[in-house]
Structure formats: C-alpha cells, structure tokens
Amino acid sequence: MSKEEIYISVDIETDGPIPGTYSMLSLGAVALKADKTVLGEFEINLETLPNAKQSESTMEWWSQPEQRAAWEYARKDPKDPKYAMEKFVEWVKSFEGKPVFVGWPVAFDFTFVYWYIINFLGDKTSPFGRMGFSAVDVGSFAMAELKMTREGVGKKTMPQEWFADKFPHTHKALDDAKEQGHVFCNMLAQNRGSPK
Numbered sequence: 001m002s003k004e005e006i007y008i009s010v011d012i013e014t015d016g017p018i019p020g021t022y023s024m025l026s027l028g029a030v031a032l033k034a035d036k037t038v039l040g041e042f043e044i045n046l047e048t049l050p051n052a053k054q055s056e057s058t059m060e061w062w063s064q065p066e067q068r069a070a071w072e073y074a075r076k077d078p079k080d081p082k083y084a085m086e087k088f089v090e091w092v093k094s095f096e097g098k099p100v101f102v103g104w105p106v107a108f109d110f111t112f113v114y115w116y117i118i119n120f121l122g123d124k125t126s127p128f129g130r131m132g133f134s135a136v137d138v139g140s141f142a143m144a145e146l147k148m149t150r151e152g153v154g155k156k157t158m159p160q161e162w163f164a165d166k167f168p169h170t171h172k173a174l175d176d177a178k179e180q181g182h183v184f185c186n187m188l189a190q191n192r193g194s195p196k
Contacts, residue, residue: 006039006097007032007136008128009181011173012109013074015048015062016055019115023048024081026074027088027113028173031095034192036165036185042091043174045078046116070171082120089117092127101128104138104180138184145187162186 010029016022024046031039062071079087092099103109114133117126126132142153142162155163164186167179 004097006095006099007102008099009102009177011176019112023052024112026173028177030177030181032181044084046081046084047078073172085116085120101135102184106135106137110135
C-alpha cells in the first residue's frame, strides 16, 4: 500500500531573484493532508550568504512602507543557513507519508530551497521524493483546472471559494505558506470531487 502524500506548502522571502548570488531570508512551511488537516508548521529566518549581493529592485520593494513589518519579521534572530536547512529537512522527514513540495510560484521557492539543501547538506538529502524534487505549482494547477493561459491565472481570476479559509497574505513566510496550502487543498478537493 502506497503512503499518503503530505503537502508541504512552502513560502520563502529573499533579497534577490536567484539563490547563491542572493540570499534566502526566511522560510515558512505548513504540512497538510489533502483534507486540510494541519500536521505541523515550520518557520525560520536565515543569515545572509557570505559575499552575496542584494538585488536593487528587490530591496526597493522591501523598502516600501507597507513591507516594513514583513522585512523586520524576516530579519529577527536569523540562523546559520546550514542549521536552518538541517532543521527543515528533519521537520519534513518527521511526517508519515510522501512529502510533496507545494509552491506559488514553485519555480522560485523550490529553486531556493533545493539549492540551499544541496549546497549545505549534499546532493542526496532532499526529502522531496525519490529523485529529490517532487513539487507542485499552484498556478499551473489553477491553469489546468480553469482551462486558462498561465498568464491569465491570478487571485482575481481564480474562484473565490478557493480562498474561503481567509488567511492573510502578509509577506511573512509562514502566513503566506498557510494561505497557499489551503488554497491548494481547496483546488485539490474540487479536482477530486470531494467537499472542501
């Protein structure tokens, strides 16, 4: 009998568009079953990488007054990146089932998380599937469900019942991971014809 999939909804905050050149500042995650049962939460802030840069455009976004609280939150008590990734992988592996990374956009969040795991822990340490990169993109799933172009998919064009759980989008990593995890599970319920 195959193990149940556990959906690890992840959101990160960074100071630039790509890992290595720029740093991951914060990682938040929530582990859910398909029925939205929350199995656990994870949150950690990271120290910046040695010799890394900060993207001018990203830092301009962070400097906006409405982002100040999220920036300050992401810079509280940062941990060594190796330690942070050890704790994250340990947390993911603590659940019974097959972990699947859920991101929005997954191409951004997973790229950073995977780079950090491989860079600090080695190339066989990713907990996400046999090959290490079992991941789902919420936007791509919405594109298929709605029969829309990828560019046409956004919060304003997605069914509001997918957002029925009313989580705030604060740009604090854990808050945003909760929101997207519940949106994903609502989409999954619709896709499978089960109640949300």
